[in-house]
Amino acid sequence: MSLRLGIDTGGTYTDAVIINQRNEVLVAVKSLTTRHDLSIGIGESIGKLGAALLTDVEMVSLSTTLTTNAVVEGNGAPVCALIAGLNESQVKKSGLSDIIDDGLIIRLGGGHDASGRQVMPLDIETATAAILANKDKVSAFSVSAQFGVRNPSHEIQLQNLVTELTQMPVTCGHELATSLGAPRRALTATLNARMIPFIQDLIQAVQNILIELNIKAPLMIVKGDGSIVNAETALVHPVTTILSGPAASVIGACALSGSRNAIIADMGGTTTDIAIVTDGQPELASEGARVGDWQPMVETVKVYSIGLGGDSEVRFFGGSIALGPRRVVPMSLLAHQYPDVLKRMQAHLDDTPTPRHNRFVTRLERNQALLNQLTPIELQAWEMLEHGPVEMETLVFKSQDLAKAMARLERRGMAIYSGFTPSDAAHVLGSSHHWSVEGAKLAAQIWARQMRHLYGLGSWEKGNAIEPAERVFTLMNDAICQTLLEAGLHQENLLNEARSRHLAELMGKLILKNGNKDDHNALFGINFGKSHPLVAVGAPAQTYYPQVAKSLNLELTLPQYGHVANAVGAVMGSVVQRSEIIITQPDQGIFRVFHGKMPFDCTNLEDAFSQAESIVRQQATQLALSAGASEVEVRIRHDNKHVVSELDGELFVEAKICAIATGKPALDITVKS
Numbered sequence: 001m002s003l004r005l006g007i008d009t010g011g012t013y014t015d016a017v018i019i020n021q022r023n024e025v026l027v028a029v030k031s032l033t034t035r036h037d038l039s040i041g042i043g044e045s046i047g048k049l050g051a052a053l054l055t056d057v058e059m060v061s062l063s064t065t066l067t068t069n070a071v072v073e074g075n076g077a078p079v080c081a082l083i084a085g086l087n088e089s090q091v092k093k094s095g096l097s098d099i100i101d102d103g104l105i106i107r108l109g110g111g112h113d114a115s116g117r118q119v120m121p122l123d124i125e126t127a128t129a130a131i132l133a134n135k136d137k138v139s140a141f142s143v144s145a146q147f148g149v150r151n152p153s154h155e156i157q158l159q160n161l162v163t164e165l166t167q168m169p170v171t172c173g174h175e176l177a178t179s180l181g182a183p184r185r186a187l188t189a190t191l192n193a194r195m196i197p198f199i200q201d202l203i204q205a206v207q208n209i210l211i212e213l214n215i216k217a218p219l220m221i222v223k224g225d226g227s228i229v230n231a232e233t234a235l236v237h238p239v240t241t242i243l244s245g246p247a248a249s250v251i252g253a254c255a256l257s258g259s260r261n262a263i264i265a266d267m268g269g270t271t272t273d274i275a276i277v278t279d280g281q282p283e284l285a286s287e288g289a290r291v292g293d294w295q296p297m298v299e300t301v302k303v304y305s306i307g308l309g310g311d312s313e314v315r316f317f318g319g320s321i322a323l324g325p326r327r328v329v330p331m332s333l334l335a336h337q338y339p340d341v342l343k344r345m346q347a348h349l350d351d352t353p354t355p356r357h358n359r360f361v362t363r364l365e366r367n368q369a370l371l372n373q374l375t376p377i378e379l380q381a382w383e384m385l386e387h388g389p390v391e392m393e394t395l396v397f398k399s400q401d402l403a404k405a406m407a408r409l410e411r412r413g414m415a416i417y418s419g420f421t422p423s424d425a426a427h428v429l430g431s432s433h434h435w436s437v438e439g440a441k442l443a444a445q446i447w448a449r450q451m452r453h454l455y456g457l458g459s460w461e462k463g464n465a466i467e468p469a470e471r472v473f474t475l476m477n478d479a480i481c482q483t484l485l486e487a488g489l490h491q492e493n494l495l496n497e498a499r500s501r502h503l504a505e506l507m508g509k510l511i512l513k514n515g516n517k518d519d520h521n522a523l524f525g526i527n528f529g530k531s532h533p534l535v536a537v538g539a540p541a542q543t544y545y546p547q548v549a550k551s552l553n554l555e556l557t558l559p560q561y562g563h564v565a566n567a568v569g570a571v572m573g574s575v576v577q578r579s580e581i582i583i584t585q586p587d588q589g590i591f592r593v594f595h596g597k598m599p600f601d602c603t604n605l606e607d608a609f610s611q612a613e614s615i616v617r618q619q620a621t622q623l624a625l626s627a628g629a630s631e632v633e634v635r636i637r638h639d640n641k642h643v644v645s646e647l648d649g650e651l652f653v654e655a656k657i658c659a660i661a662t663g664k665p666a667l668d669i670t671v672k673s
Contacts, residue, residue: 003056005049005217008245008566009033009042009202010065011327012269012311013539015567016045018053023255023572026053028564030539032333035416036363039205046209057215058667062206063222063570065245067195067238069270069327076194076413077139078369080104082130082162084122084154085111085146086182094183096190104138106130110154111146114180115586116599119146122154127161135166139369140193144173144186150582150594169196176239192239197367199238203231218628220665222248222569224300225284227576228665230628245566246273247301249537250282252569256559257535263484263554265545266565267538269311269423270327272480274304274487276532299578304487308479310423310540314447314472316455321471323479328419331358332427335439338389345442348393349462353449356396360389361406364416381405385415392417420447422476423540428469431543441465473544480548488528528552537565575629575663579619581612583655591652605652609638616659629663636660 003026008015014033018026031044046054079100083091086107091097096105108130110122122145131141141162145154152174162170171192173185199221206219221234224243234241249266253259260280266273275282285302307325315322335342341360348357363385374382381402384390396403409415420443426432427440444465451457451468460467485507507528533555536545541562549556561568582594583605591608592599595615602608617634624632639656 002058003053004571005046005054005057005060005215006063006567006570007042007045007060007206008063008065008248008564008570009038010245010268010270010566011035011069011309012333014038014041014045015564016042016049017561017564017567017571018049018057019568019571025561025564025568028561028567030564035365037205038202039208042205043209046213051213054213054215057217059220059571059665060206060210060215060217061220061222061228061570061573061665062202063244063248063566064199064202064241065268065270065566066198066202067241067244076191077197077367078104078137078373079140079142079190079193080106080130080134080138081142081144081186081190081193082106082108082127082158083144083186084108084148084158085119086144086186090183091186094187096187099187099194100190104134106134108158112148112151112154114147114150115584115592116147116151116594118151118154122157124157124161127158128165131162131165135168137369137373138168139367140169140171140196141166142171142173142186142189142193144182144189146182147180148172148174148182148185149177149180151599153598169193171196171237171239176237188239191242192237195238195241196235199234199241203235207231218665218667220573220575220628222573225576226251226282226301226569226573228570228573228628229575229577230626230665233627243273243300243303243305246271246275246303246305247282248566248569248573249273250275250277250301250303250569251572252565252567253535253537253559253562254280255572256537256561256565256568257557259533259535259557261532262535262557263487263532265480265484265534265536265538265541267480267536267540267544268309269539270307270309271305272308272483274484275301276487278532304483304490306483308476308483310426310543311421313417313419314421314425314475315419316451316457321451321457321475323422323472323475326417328417328421329360329362330421330423330435330440331418331443332424332432332435332437332440334360334362334389334418335436335442336434339436341389341391342436342439342442344391344394345439345446348446349442349449353446353453354393355450355454356393357446357450358419358443359392360418361385361392361410361415362389362418363414365414367414370412370414375405377401378405378408381409382414385409389418420444420472422472422544425469425472425476426540426543428465429473440469444468473547476544477547477551480544481551484534484548484552485528528554533557535559535562537562539563575624575627575665577620577623577627577629577661578658579616579623579661580656580658581616583608583612583657585652585654609655609657612655612657613659616657620659620661624661624663628665629661630666632661632663634659634661 004019006017013030017028029048034040108123143158148155155172171189173189219231220228222244223240226247253264262277264275283302311327312324313326313328424440424443448460448468535557591602637658641653
């Protein structure tokens, strides 16, 4: 048999499937993701598949939501951003200061203009000093320069300088995006650099297991556009795996449901990801899909992704109860893994409520660059977590300084809190049973007392776990309904995001208020998704989406193996690589081709087109082969812009020449030992 092994590593679960040549799922398994050592969870899942099937595996493909989750939650490795030619206003607009410390954003003299001419020499002296000063504080560097896509020479100089001085990973903006927009390109490059350690750890974990099991098959990674690349390519450009998991889930959901027109909703532990599929094809967001608060310049499947999942924290916010976007460890899971916490939870019920009840801390991410920067007391807090969960309530009374240090570890993404979540509510209500039901019930009671006594919300009696859980279930239903409506409005591109969210909230209230009853006296009749049934996948889908579909009057499909749709989709893609060139006319009769280190000019437009097509065809083919493709096919796409002048008639302004190289993954490659 010729089999394919699909793996998806999410924030909560790691899934694995074996699929045959007829795209039939032979076996599907789940194990808990072990963020402190990914190889444990991945190894458990692969081990459950059975040695007999593994001997016939010809390809391994991996999707992940770790990069998506990291962006949504604002986590990532420390990065130094070298920015050439951008002014202070552009740097502020980029949002870099929201994801890295201001001291790690280094503005340098340099950059080019729109024609690719140097505006100012690159400040090598300042760059050298900044690289040496920060090399022990960060895990990677990012580089971006003004009009770097028109002339990347300054970015390449900085890249070479970082490599020469540090041998550390470095990402250039021009490698990831060809569109103008220096601030967003700088952000994209920095997000990429922040993701490198995540992808390194993930790929290394999978490769070690494949070697251990003697699985000699190529390892591919799903990109955000649903295509796949080999591990070596993904290591260089990990930001392209943002929305890897959601893209794989869209492909998997379509394959499992057989739907050609559908609203695909994938709900995991951290995020809810929604995509619209029409005529069997999800739309691509050429300028990048919005992920949480960010929109990196990476072509992806058009997915609406928000921080709403089974492990979203149920919290007090703005005078009411809110869900997410922070992911916490569900108390039912914590009690399942560490039964001793049940005694402390029971003690919380007998104490006066505090915001720290239900709050334990466990290790999440080991990052050496961050560990190197820990103060002695932060290191002491980190070492405490070696032995299991630490209760914040007890720690506050033991040492305020240690408690503050523990909170700083959580903010840096090195540790994670526990809390009451929709997953706990599902356990209380009997729709989930895989973790500790006792832990879930205690957590619901503790949370209810917090809401009532600390914030004046709710009137639940002591010992009542059912009604608080029902309240959370209703909140989750309403939040999912609103998210689906937001995604629909977002798909139509009629409103900006803020207005889409506000209108979706109003529409949701109207729909949920009327309950879709036939009321001939109603002023509004709202239909949503009549031509597109709802296909819900992900582990929590069975719990929440039947009520969601009923609330929105949608046809619902819950496909078999939908709980592992990401892993199924991971093995369905082809290798797709793109190469683009921009041609402009800076002066009458001069056609400038922006390629490589320096642009070049042609005096004939047809000649410029011909040379550009030849270059992008060759580049795209080489990229596809390097990314693991075989038998590559290339198609050329033109996007030409003209203006009409009363004097000169139609004038050429600009053209984008794009080569798209596609090929099935080469299966004659063996895993490197």
